Amino acid sequence: MEFLNLVLVAPIVDMIEYPSFFIEVVFGGLMSGVMYSLVALGFVLIFKASGVFNFSQGVFALFAALTLVGLMTGTVPFTLNKSLPELPAWVAIILTFIVMIGLAIAVERIVLRPLVNQDHIIMFMSTIGLAFVLEGLGDTIWGSEVKALDVGIPTGNFLIGEIQIQIFDLWAAGIAAFLVVVLAVFFQYTRTGRALRAVADDHQAALSVGIPLKNIWIIVWSVAGLVALVAGIMWGSKSGVQFSLSLIALKALPVLILGGFTSVPGAIVGGLIIGVGEKVAEVYWGPLVDGAIENWFAYVLALVFLLFRPQGLFGDKIIERV
Amino acid sequence: MNDKVNLLSVNNIEVIYNHVILVLKGVSLEVPEGGIVALLGANGAGKTTTLKSISNLLNSERGEVTKGSIHYESQEIQALTPSDLVKRGVIQVMEGRHCFEHLTVEENLMTGAYTRGADRKGISEDLEMVYGYFPRLKERFKSLAGYISGGEQQMVAIGRALMARPKLMLLDEPSMGLAPQLVEEIFEIVALLNREKQVSILLAEQNASIALRYAKTGYILENGRIVMEGEAKALAENDDVKEFYLGISHGDQKSFKDVKHYRRKKRWLS
Numbered sequence: 001m002e003f004l005n006l007v008l009v010a011p012i013v014d015m016i017e018y019p020s021f022f023i024e025v026v027f028g029g030l031m032s033g034v035m036y037s038l039v040a041l042g043f044v045l046i047f048k049a050s051g052v053f054n055f056s057q058g059v060f061a062l063f064a065a066l067t068l069v070g071l072m073t074g075t076v077p078f079t080l081n082k083s084l085p086e087l088p089a090w091v092a093i094i095l096t097f098i099v100m101i102g103l104a105i106a107v108e109r110i111v112l113r114p115l116v117n118q119d120h121i122i123m124f125m126s127t128i129g130l131a132f133v134l135e136g137l138g139d140t141i142w143g144s145e146v147k148a149l150d151v152g153i154p155t156g157n158f159l160i161g162e163i164q165i166q167i168f169d170l171w172a173a174g175i176a177a178f179l180v181v182v183l184a185v186f187f188q189y190t191r192t193g194r195a196l197r198a199v200a201d202d203h204q205a206a207l208s209v210g211i212p213l214k215n216i217w218i219i220v221w222s223v224a225g226l227v228a229l230v231a232g233i234m235w236g237s238k239s240g241v242q243f244s245l246s247l248i249a250l251k252a253l254p255v256l257i258l259g260g261f262t263s264v265p266g267a268i269v270g271g272l273i274i275g276v277g278e279k280v281a282e283v284y285w286g287p288l289v290d291g292a293i294e295n296w297f298a299y300v301l302a303l304v305f306l307l308f309r310p311q312g313l314f315g316d317k318i319i320e321r322v
Numbered sequence: 323m324n325d326k327v328n329l330l331s332v333n334n335i336e337v338i339y340n341h342v343i344l345v346l347k348g349v350s351l352e353v354p355e356g357g358i359v360a361l362l363g364a365n366g367a368g369k370t371t372t373l374k375s376i377s378n379l380l381n382s383e384r385g386e387v388t389k390g391s392i393h394y395e396s397q398e399i400q401a402l403t404p405s406d407l408v409k410r411g412v413i414q415v416m417e418g419r420h421c422f423e424h425l426t427v428e429e430n431l432m433t434g435a436y437t438r439g440a441d442r443k444g445i446s447e448d449l450e451m452v453y454g455y456f457p458r459l460k461e462r463f464k465s466l467a468g469y470i471s472g473g474e475q476q477m478v479a480i481g482r483a484l485m486a487r488p489k490l491m492l493l494d495e496p497s498m499g500l501a502p503q504l505v506e507e508i509f510e511i512v513a514l515l516n517r518e519k520q521v522s523i524l525l526a527e528q529n530a531s532i533a534l535r536y537a538k539t540g541y542i543l544e545n546g547r548i549v550m551e552g553e554a555k556a557l558a559e560n561d562d563v564k565e566f567y568l569g570i571s572h573g574d575q576k577s578f579k580d581v582k583h584y585r586r587k588k589r590w591l592s
Contacts, residue, residue, distance in 0.1 A: 194436075195433060200424075201422040206433070208404060208413070209408065210409065210434075319468035
């Protein structure tokens with residue numbers, strides 16, 4: 001009885017007694033959720049368009065952030081020598097995007113093209129390889145120390161009632177929302193978007209109707225590169241550009257399981273649920289087991305989801321003909 | 323060469339998979355402008371491989387044309403990508419339909435127009451044209467292609483190819499897994515397309531009886547070689563074809579003992 005009370009009743013009572021604290025916790029959760037969503041979005045894009053689970057998406061974000069910092073601080077690649085002119089943020093962002101497109105072209109040419117029509121697991125393994133290569137490359141080119149990143153997103157905070165709100169968080173949410181709307185429209189209503197979805201469904205058939213796989217893959221990996229760049233900027237500005245950034249990719253996994261691997265809105269909603277879920281769980285249920293459940297709570301949630309709804313909240317229906 | 327210009331001529335091609343497996347051992351065939359040509363043969367004879375070497379879908383399957391040449395509109399086309407070929411009017415309707423399951427019927431059709439770029443007006447006209455040939459698709463235009471029946475999927479596959487405004491359609495086994503009545507319906511429409519839209523058709527089929535009824539000329543493929551060719555009518559009358567592909571034997575029923583003896587009479591294999 002005592003135990004049930006602790007688990008089921010006390011936390012709820014807490015929430016109701018101090019509503020403003022609860023809202024603050026939820027808000028904090030939403031904001032870290034947005035960050036997860038941004039990373040998950042990159043996974044979804046590539047998965048939708050090629051059926052490949054791109055393990056290297058997190059490293060993409062890291063690589064983008066590293067390149068951006070490198071350009072902004074005028075670092076000469078491979079030397080750590082800061083003798084180049086420092087570029088303003090917007091120029092650096094555009095240049096970094098171009099680098100990401102170049103990366104997409106290289107990935108298509110070197111990794112994907114020779115593997116057309118191979119099993120998904122083979123593609124998956126190749127992206128794991130890609131992750132390590134890219135991480136090493138980032139290290140070699142830009143150096144491994146933690147770097148600060150400031151592209152001029154406003155910071156500071158204000159109060160609504162008793163609730164403290166970070167301006168940076170609002171910006172992050174706004175940018176994420178904008179990206180999602182653009183991507184959803186792109187996938188659903190444009191010729192290229194339709195072709196991307198067709199390729200995801202059936203490579204061979206897409207080839208047979210004249211959709212050039214090569215271009216499609218370059219497009220989708222570039223878009224994923226752009227999303228990675230945005231995610232990299234957000235994470236980098238918040239907690240510094242460091243190599244642990246590539247590990248946020250792992251947090252995106254439960255987000256994807258929750259939201260569905262093929263759904264753009266799913267990545268967003270999944271991210272928010274995971275973000276809020278882990279913060280609330282940490283604050284209200286964490287003390288029962290001496291805390292630190294934030295790190296694994298997401299995975300438990302994902303496991304539960306796999307049991308009841310393996311395609312996720314918004315994922316494509318698994319079509320089975322009988 | 324006959325006086326009529328051939329839209330497609332395949333000249334003595336050899337295809338090797340994975341650098342070792344020889345699948346086609348010298349296949350030659352011709353598709354005249356506006357013709358329906360049947361390519362008959364049993365499982366594994368090389369029909370699909372022949373079509374794929376024309377549409378150049380072989381590359382993605384680790385297959386390669388190692389000898390011979392393929393000319394379309396008097397031009398060598400082996401170096402072109404599938405996408406270029408579709409732009410020039412050669413499109414393959416793959417065996418087993420291969421619809422995009424998670425796209426709606428209409429979206430499936432629209433993917434066929436991918437190579438035509440932004441010709442909005444022409445594309446929406448053609449969409450109506452396809453619905454004209456396949457009224458059933460119009461009723462289901464919002465359904466996911468994964469959920470419609472096999473016959474409807476075949477219609478989607480053909481309609482999708484039609485959206486590319488093809489001059490030559492490579493139809494691979496359109497009868498596969500369909501009820502006889504539906505097969506008849508599909509072939510009727512294919513013949514109609516051939517007449518009204520001047521789409522030339524190269525048709526790979528196991529179902530020889532129906533294919534020979536709709537085709538003008540035919541080729542018979544066995545073990546990667548063309549073993550017989552001619553007017554569809556003449557082929558349908560040929561005793562060996564009757565025996566091996568149409569399942570009609572003349573005279574008395576044979577015992578298994580005799581079949582073996584009869585096999586030896588398949589002279590073309592030697």
